[in-house]
Amino acid sequence: MKKMKINTKKKLIFFGTLAVLLLVFSIFSEYLTPYDPYEQDLSIAKQAPSAEHLLGTDRYGRDMLSRVIIGSQASIYSTLILVAVITIIGTIIGIICGLSGKAVDVILMRISDIFLAFPGLVFALAIAGVLGGGIHNAIIALAAVSWPKFARLARSQTLAIKETAFIEASKLSGTGVFKMVFKHILPNIIGPILVTAVLDIGTMMMELAGLSFLGLGAKPPIAEWGSMMSDARSMLATAPWIVMAPGIAIFISVMIFNLLGDTLRDFADPKGR
Amino acid sequence: MDNILEVKNLNCIFNKGRKTQVNALKDVSFELKAGECLGIIGESGSGKSTSARIITRLVKASDGEVVIDGRSSSDISNKELYKIVQMVFQTPVESFNPRVKLGDGVGESLRNNGVSKSETKERVEKLLVECGLPKEYYDKYPHEVSGGECQRAAIARALANEPKILICDEATSSLDVTVQKEIIALLNGIREKRGSDISIMFISHDIALVQQFCDKVVVMNKGQVVEKGDANEIIMNSKEDYTKKLIASVL
Numbered sequence: 001m002k003k004m005k006i007n008t009k010k011k012l013i014f015f016g017t018l019a020v021l022l023l024v025f026s027i028f029s030e031y032l033t034p035y036d037p038y039e040q041d042l043s044i045a046k047q048a049p050s051a052e053h054l055l056g057t058d059r060y061g062r063d064m065l066s067r068v069i070i071g072s073q074a075s076i077y078s079t080l081i082l083v084a085v086i087t088i089i090g091t092i093i094g095i096i097c098g099l100s101g102k103a104v105d106v107i108l109m110r111i112s113d114i115f116l117a118f119p120g121l122v123f124a125l126a127i128a129g130v131l132g133g134g135i136h137n138a139i140i141a142l143a144a145v146s147w148p149k150f151a152r153l154a155r156s157q158t159l160a161i162k163e164t165a166f167i168e169a170s171k172l173s174g175t176g177v178f179k180m181v182f183k184h185i186l187p188n189i190i191g192p193i194l195v196t197a198v199l200d201i202g203t204m205m206m207e208l209a210g211l212s213f214l215g216l217g218a219k220p221p222i223a224e225w226g227s228m229m230s231d232a233r234s235m236l237a238t239a240p241w242i243v244m245a246p247g248i249a250i251f252i253s254v255m256i257f258n259l260l261g262d263t264l265r266d267f268a269d270p271k272g273r
Numbered sequence: 274m275d276n277i278l279e280v281k282n283l284n285c286i287f288n289k290g291r292k293t294q295v296n297a298l299k300d301v302s303f304e305l306k307a308g309e310c311l312g313i314i315g316e317s318g319s320g321k322s323t324s325a326r327i328i329t330r331l332v333k334a335s336d337g338e339v340v341i342d343g344r345s346s347s348d349i350s351n352k353e354l355y356k357i358v359q360m361v362f363q364t365p366v367e368s369f370n371p372r373v374k375l376g377d378g379v380g381e382s383l384r385n386n387g388v389s390k391s392e393t394k395e396r397v398e399k400l401l402v403e404c405g406l407p408k409e410y411y412d413k414y415p416h417e418v419s420g421g422e423c424q425r426a427a428i429a430r431a432l433a434n435e436p437k438i439l440i441c442d443e444a445t446s447s448l449d450v451t452v453q454k455e456i457i458a459l460l461n462g463i464r465e466k467r468g469s470d471i472s473i474m475f476i477s478h479d480i481a482l483v484q485q486f487c488d489k490v491v492v493m494n495k496g497q498v499v500e501k502g503d504a505n506e507i508i509m510n511s512k513e514d515y516t517k518k519l520i521a522s523v524l
Contacts, residue, residue: 164367165362165363165364165367165368166367166368166369166370166371166378168331168362168368169360169362169368169369169378169427169430170370170378170381171331172329172331172355172359172360172382172431173355173381173382173385173430173433174351174352174355174356174382174385174386175381175385176385179385183370183373184370184373187370187372188370188371188372
């Protein structure tokens with residue numbers, strides 16, 4: 001028990017530090033690029049990785065390392081904002097459904113069913129199409145179709161916890177609804193929601209990239225990992241580093257957030273602490 | 274002695290699916306006198322807990338009246354009701370939020386009633402000691418203590434607002450025999466100390482325990498009251514067939 005306690009804490013600190021480093025890195029990415037990520041030089045287009053250009057150059061001769069570094073801003077930030085928005089909205093709606101009586105629950109859940117009935121990305125495409133391109137609209141579009149998952153999760157967790165003896169006991173202590181939600185319900189359901197949210201970062205990163213690829217997300221020349229990858233797909237055979245560089249960047253970020261999510265879940269469980 | 278609690282013709286119907294209904298309670302009436310201990314016995318599903326949950330408003334009755342301290346329960350606000358009636362649950366550990374310290378759980382009703390933080394702590398520690406726990410347990414989490422200790426804390430929580438009626442819903446059922454005895458001793462101590470200021474409704478399927486602990490007893494079956502009266506009288510020479518069968522199956 002005690003050994004596990006230390007390990008979980010150490011792991012949490014380790015992955016937490018990595019995630020924070022990644023964030024700090026992306027905040028200061030403008031100052032970390034060795035070259036101007038937007039400067040084109042066709043004379044050095046599609047160069048393989050070398051000492052001068054560590055990750056090679058893309059088809060316009062832009063330095064890939066610089067583009068990957070600057071791309072972290074668009075990729076990581078928009079994904080985090082998106083995930084935060086859908087987690088908060090979904091959780092609020094889910095708790096309202098779980099606690100309130102029949103009518104509200106039925107109405108909100110049928111609405112979420114409608115959203116779940118469509119293939120998410122296609123529906124997001126339609127919304128983004130109506131709103132127009134741009135990373136903000138892409139976030140709004142994806143948020144509009146992604147909240148039901150969290151609403152369902154929060155609702156089922158709330159329903160399960162609502163019937164427990166300690167909720168009834170605290171009702172008998174005269175605890176009001178708000179205090180009940182923030183002191184008794186939220187802390188006990190937030191674990192799985194948080195883990196789902198952190199694990200969702202990868203998916204959302206890819207979906208944002210998908211929208212970018214179709215011209216409905218980040219617009220070129222803005223560097224964004226997903227759109228950089230999609231952009232270079234046709235050159236996978238001839239210049240694989242152009243796809244690999246942002247791909248590995250996504251892989252590393254997703255891994256860090258996934259492992260952080262797992263550790264967070266272990267830590268959030270008081271029995272394992 | 275006056276009746277502190279009167280349950281009059283209580284009916285409770287649960288909808289089970291669209292067409293089937295379960296009559297959990299049918300015309301249940303019983304009364305609890307001040308300072309008395311009333312045992313409620315019966316097999317699972319006989320409506321013992323449902324009666325308790327209606328009195329504490331965790332379940333709504335379909336029909337009938339609950340009179341508490343001479344006033345109809347419908348005229349009493351939740352806040353006031355929970356100062357008069359408190360309940361100890363069957364599952365001690367589960368009746369505490371795993372993320373909240375025992376002391377904060379015990380003191381929750383005090384805090385909700387506007388008692389200051391420092392005074393709450395003082396009073397909770399006193400309550401814990403009264404219920405046989407060291408006051409250091411204030412800072413323990415529910416999973417760090419045993420079931421019996423948790424039940425002591427639950428009793429402390431129920432006593433925090435000096436209720437007049439304490440409902441023990443199978444409060445000893447999930448504990449082993451020696452711990453059961455300790456809890457009963459604790460409840461006896463509380464009765465001795467508070468005299469007619471506290472009345473206990475003791476729900477149990479342990480008939481021997483009820484005979485030993487309670488003054489009066491109500492026997493329930495299938496949502497109806499089969500028999501009620503003096504505990505010894507009913508358990509030793511009952512008139513109803515169901516009661517005889519129930520007692521024969523245990524003793």
